[in-house]
Amino acid sequence: MVGDFFIATSGQAEFWTEERCFITELHNDAASPEASLAIARVEPGVTTQLHRLDGICERYIVREGEGIVEVDGKRQHLRVGDQAVIPAGAAQRIENIGPGQLVFYCLCTPRFVPSSYVNLED
Template identity: 70%
Template structure:
């Protein structure tokens, strides 16, 4: 029997989202209710859906590419190594302004759950 703190690899693969980006969930399980971790990939020229996460704050850490993030109407360029701390319930989107894919880690607290995602587009 495995200990309750052990989370086996589930072989999760990258998947497309209505947010207009690809997601690979690295950690998102009830065993870790306080946080989840994913990698997001945004193709060149794409802007993700304007949205908010109800009751969930996010941290982005850019690992590849460049872009511009918008949080509550404030825009900020991001490059490799840059980070953004996104408060819960903040309107947000990110645009890939480079010629290569933009990839960043998404650390959510508490963990991401689909019912917390709220599209702010018509």
């Protein structure tokens, strides 16, 4: 018998998004609505789509590379180990300014749901 605490892998592979980055979802399940965790990968020279997440606070934790994150018009340089806390509803995007991949964790509370994503470039 499997415990209520167990969530089996979904086998989700990295996928491309219209946000102009690659995402690998590590944890995003209705059984655990409190949070979700993903890895984002942005290619050199790319700036992600300006967007907001309604009702969801997001944290970026940089694993590899360097970038400039913009939150409600304020810009901050990020490198490995740096973190950005993005309040729910804040306009956000990130630019890869390094020669290699920019890779970072995306921790969302509560968990990310596609209906929360609002494209601010349209």
